[in-house]
Amino acid sequence: MHILLNPTSNNPIYEQIIQQVKERILQGVVIAGDKVPSVREMSAQLTVNPNTVSKAYKELEREGIFVTFRGKGTFISEDVHELVQEREVKHLKEQAEQLVQSAKQAGVSKEEMKSWIDELFQKGGERHD
Amino acid sequence: MIEVKNVSKSIHKTDVLNNVQFNIRPGTITGVVGRNGAGKTTLLRMISGIIKPDTGDISVDSQDIFQQPQIKQNIVFVPDSTDALKTYTIKEIVKFYKVVYPNFDEDYYFSLLDQFKFKKSGKIKQLSKGQEALFSLILAFSTNSKYILLDEPTDGLDVIIKKEILKFIAEEVAKKDVSIIISSHRLDELEKMADHIVVLKDGSVDSEIEMESLKEQYKKIQVAYQDQFPEDVLQNIEVLSQNGRVGIVLLEALDEEGEAILKSYEPILYEELPLSLEDIFVTKLGGELYVS
Numbered sequence: 001m002h003i004l005l006n007p008t009s010n011n012p013i014y015e016q017i018i019q020q021v022k023e024r025i026l027q028g029v030v031i032a033g034d035k036v037p038s039v040r041e042m043s044a045q046l047t048v049n050p051n052t053v054s055k056a057y058k059e060l061e062r063e064g065i066f067v068t069f070r071g072k073g074t075f076i077s078e079d080v081h082e083l084v085q086e087r088e089v090k091h092l093k094e095q096a097e098q099l100v101q102s103a104k105q106a107g108v109s110k111e112e113m114k115s116w117i118d119e120l121f122q123k124g125g126e127r128h129d
Numbered sequence: 130m131i132e133v134k135n136v137s138k139s140i141h142k143t144d145v146l147n148n149v150q151f152n153i154r155p156g157t158i159t160g161v162v163g164r165n166g167a168g169k170t171t172l173l174r175m176i177s178g179i180i181k182p183d184t185g186d187i188s189v190d191s192q193d194i195f196q197q198p199q200i201k202q203n204i205v206f207v208p209d210s211t212d213a214l215k216t217y218t219i220k221e222i223v224k225f226y227k228v229v230y231p232n233f234d235e236d237y238y239f240s241l242l243d244q245f246k247f248k249k250s251g252k253i254k255q256l257s258k259g260q261e262a263l264f265s266l267i268l269a270f271s272t273n274s275k276y277i278l279l280d281e282p283t284d285g286l287d288v289i290i291k292k293e294i295l296k297f298i299a300e301e302v303a304k305k306d307v308s309i310i311i312s313s314h315r316l317d318e319l320e321k322m323a324d325h326i327v328v329l330k331d332g333s334v335d336s337e338i339e340m341e342s343l344k345e346q347y348k349k350i351q352v353a354y355q356d357q358f359p360e361d362v363l364q365n366i367e368v369l370s371q372n373g374r375v376g377i378v379l380l381e382a383l384d385e386e387g388e389a390i391l392k393s394y395e396p397i398l399y400e401e402l403p404l405s406l407e408d409i410f411v412t413k414l415g416g417e418l419y420v421s
Contacts, residue, residue, distance in 0.1 A: 010344065038303075040304060044297075050303035052321075
């Protein structure tokens with residue numbers, strides 16, 4: 001699993017790791033059942049303090065995204081997609097909120113915005129089906 | 130745990146360390162930062178029992194390092210150059226280290242040399258600067274000591290060997306229950322590696338920072354004003370840089386008063402920026418630049 005830390009991020013490193021693991025899952029780069037690098041491998045790869053990686057891994061386990069089997073290693077949980085998707089929907093909703101806020105400031109009406117969204121959905125639909 | 134208590138030292142009538150006090154928690158990586166001449170190397174040499182403090186105590190796992198010298202078996206100091214070892218061969222050094230460090234793991238030493246593609250014969254002085262740096266780390270980690278003190282481990286090395294060294298340190302810390310103290314000017318490296326930072330200034334501990342909460346302890350804000358940049362802000366807030374109407378300032382996260390000052394002049398821009406250890410370093414230690 002490839003993780004890229006952003007040194008100019010406002011988020012602490014362990015949060016960046018958590019965030020990127022989730023992104024990789026949503027992108028389909030890693031899927032349920034995949035083995036993830038050990039804390040040691042990951043900290044060497046990122047040249048990051050192992051305590052930091054371990055903290056991120058614990059949180060991912062707590063959220064049910066990682067599962068660890070003793071002696072076998074750490075894996076992406078089987079029901080990970082739902083978990084991450086749920087959170088993604090929530091995140092989208094927050095983005096929508098911001099978008100509406102900006103639209104109000106820019107004087108864009110609800111109807112105008114709805115028509116954009118309809119248009120975009122249609123375009124997307126054509127491409128996918 | 131290493132406890133440094135009220136340690137002072139003067140060398141040639143110059144105060145090098147002045148009432149230094151901090152702790153090293155087990156299993157953590159501590160970064161010691163400070164400008165050149167702040168006393169970092171002296172401090173590391175003292176913790177490893179090479180030089181004695183004039184006053185104060187240093188204890189390792191509750192044992193005084195100068196009264197119970199056997200505790201030194203648990204401490205390795207890796208200086209920024211290996212001049213002292215140069216005349217030994219890669220094999221001879223093992224005998225020497227085994228005397229000083231009874232827990233020295235010879236098999237592990239040679240397996241690491243294999244892993245990093247070292248020749249197993251020849252003198253240490255034949256190694257290149259980068260190999261030498263890596264070699265002294267291999268030697269240090271083979272002692273199975275609980276505490277490893279590194280004086281500028283990546284200073285003057287090319288990026289590839291540097292990355293290799295940092296990787297090696299990270300792996301060792303993950304594998305073993307070892308505590309590391311690193312003195313370094315490479316703040317970007319420490320930012321990723323350290324749990325805890327001790328900032329030395331003129332021989333004293335200026336501040337200690339928990340890396341995890343660094344980004345919660347301070348805020349870096351870009352702020353711009355319609356007219357002139359207010360004098361009040363320049364005087365009363367830590368301004369990292371300022372150019373015309375725009376300035377970048379550093380605030381402690383809970384400094385509501387500072388925030389109020391910034392906002393009272395109705396900024397036309399007020400934006401939080403990513404914070405790095407370098408910002409803290411410049412703020413805490415940069416002032417000296419303009420003195421004298």
